[in-house]
Amino acid sequence: MDRQSAVAQLRGAVVRYVRDFAAHERRWCVGLSGGPDSLALAAVAATVMPTTALIVDHRLQPGSDAVASTAREQAIAVGCVGAEVLHVDVGTAGGPEAAARSARYRALGDARAGAQVLLAHTLDDQAETVLLGLGRGSGARSIAGMRPYDPPWCRPLLGVRRDLTRRACIELGLTPWQDPHNADPRFTRVRLRTEVLPLLEQVLGGGVAEALARTATALREDNDTLDAMASDALAELGADGVLDVLPIAAVSPLPAAVRRRVVRGWLLAGGAVGLNEVQIRAVDDLIIAWRGQGGVAVPSERPHERLFAGRSNELLTLYREPV
Template sequence: MDRPGAVAELTAELRRFVGDHTPGDTRWCVALSGGPDSLALTAVAAAVVPTTALIVDHRLQPGSGAVAAAARDQAIALGCVAAQVLCVDVGTAGGPEAAARSARYAALEQARGRQPVLLAHTLDDQAETVLLGLGRGSGARSIAGMRPYDPPWYRPFLGVRRSLTERACTELGLTPWRDPHNTDARFTRVRLRTEVLPLLEDVLGGGVAEALARTAAALQQDGDVLDLLAGEALDRARTGDGLAVTELAGLAPAVRRRAIRAWLLAAGARGLTAVQIHAVDALVTAWRGQGGVAVPGGPPRERLFAGRRGEQLILYREPV
C-alpha cells in the first residue's frame, strides 16, 4: 500500500488529537508565523473547522510587516475564516528568546477571545525543549517539556517530525517563510537544533529526538501525580495566612517542594527558580534562624518574601 501523503497524515493526526483532547469549541485559532510548521497546521486546521489565523509581528527584523502580511494572505487563501496581524513590543526580560515568547503569548491570549489556540510545535521542538531543561538543571518540570494540551494552548503536532510539515507544504505548493533567526547560531535553541541533536543522533545511533519526547511524556504523567499529592498536602498544611511547618516537614521532598511552589505562585510569585524553591524549603528542613527568601513577583514597588515565624511559613512584602 502506498504511504499516505503528508497532508493526509497531518490531518489524521489533528483529528485524533481533537478526538482525545477536544478544545470544546466549534471554532479555534491557530498561531501562524508563516514558517512550514505553522503553515501546515493552518492548512489542515482550516479544512477541519472554522479557523482564525493569528499572526504575531514581533517587529524585530526589517520587513517583518511584509512577512506578516504575506502570512495573513496565505491564511485566507487556505480557507481561514479570518486572519489578524498582532503587532507587539518585545522587552528584554529573560533574554531575547524569552522576551519574544512572552510578548507573543500575551498577544495571542488577548486576541483569541474564548477560542482555543493551536500551536505548531513538533516532536523536534519538544526534543530541543527537553535538552534546554536538562542544561538548566531546573528539575523534572523543566525536562517534561511542553504539554500537548494546556488550555487554552493545544499542540496537535507534538508527535510528528518537522520533516512531515515540510513535506505537507511541498504537497500544497506553499512557500513557507524561512526565519533567519532559525539559523542564527547566537541563539541557544538553534545550536541545539543544528549541532547538539545531530551529534547525539550520530553518537547514539538515531532515535534521540523520539526518546527525548517519550521522556517528556513520562515525566508529565509522573508530575501530574506529584502535583495532585502536593495540592492535597498544601490544603492540610494551611493555617490562617501561613503553612504549618510540622505538616510540611513530614512530606517527601518532591511533594513538599511542589506544595511550596504552588503556595508561592498563588501569592503572585512569577518565574520561580529551583534555587529559590530550595531556599524556601530550607526554612522547613534546615531552619537556623535565617531570614526570609526573596521571590520574584508581587505588586509593583514591593518585594515578596517567604519567611518563617515560629512553626509557620509566612509571606510578607517589603517596599523596594
C-alpha cells in the same frame, strides 16, 4: 489523497487531537508565523474546523510587515475563515527569545476571543525544550516539556517530526517564510537544533529526539500525580492553599517531592511568579535544613515590591518590602 502523504499524516494528527482534547470545540485559532510548521498546521486545521489565523508581527526584522501580510494571504488561501495581523512591541526582560515569546503569547491571548489557540510545536521542539531544561537544572517540571493541551494553548503536532511539516508545504504548493533567526547561532535553541541534537543522534545511534519526547511525557504524568497530592495536602491545611503561614510540623513529614510542590503552591498563592527550582529548594531548606538563615527572595507579581519567604519559629511566613 495518498494515505501516506505528509498532508494526510498531519491531518490525522489533528483529527486525533480533536478526538482526545477538543471534541467540544466548534472553532479555533492558529498562531501563524508564516514558517513551515505553522503554515502546514493552518492548512490542515482549516479542513477540520473553522480556523482563524493570528499572525504576530514582532517588528524585530526589516520587512516583518510584509512577511505578516503574506502569511495573512496564505491563511485565507488555505481555507482559514479569517486572518488577523497582531503588531507587538517586544521588551527585553529575560533576553530576546523570552521577551519575544512573552509578547507573542500575550497578543495571542488577547486576540483569541474565547477560542482555543493551536500552536505548531513539533516533536523536535519538545526535544529541544527537554534539553534546555536538563542543561539549566530547572527540575522535573521543566524537563516535562510542553503540554499537548494547556488551555487555551493546543499543540496537536507534538508527536510529529518537523520534516513532515516541510513536506506538507511542498505537497500543498506553499512557500513558507524562512525566519533568519532560526539559523542564527546567537540563539540557544538554534545551537541545540543544529549542533547538539545532531551530535547526540550520531553518538547514540539515532532516535534521540523521540526518546527525549517520551521522557517529557513520562515526567509530565509523574508531575501530574505529585501535583495532585500536593494540592490535596494544601487543601487540608487551608482554603485551597491560600495561607498566610505554612506550619512546619504539617509539611516537614511529607515526601520531598510532594513537600516542594506544597511550597511552590503556597508561594504562588501568596503572590510569587516565575519560580525556579533553586528558589523552591531554598525555601524548602527553611523547613528541613533550618540553621537560622534569613528569608529567601522570590519573584513577585507586584513590580514595585520584593517578596520573601522566611521562618518564624515553627511557621513559614511571607513578607514584602518595597523596591
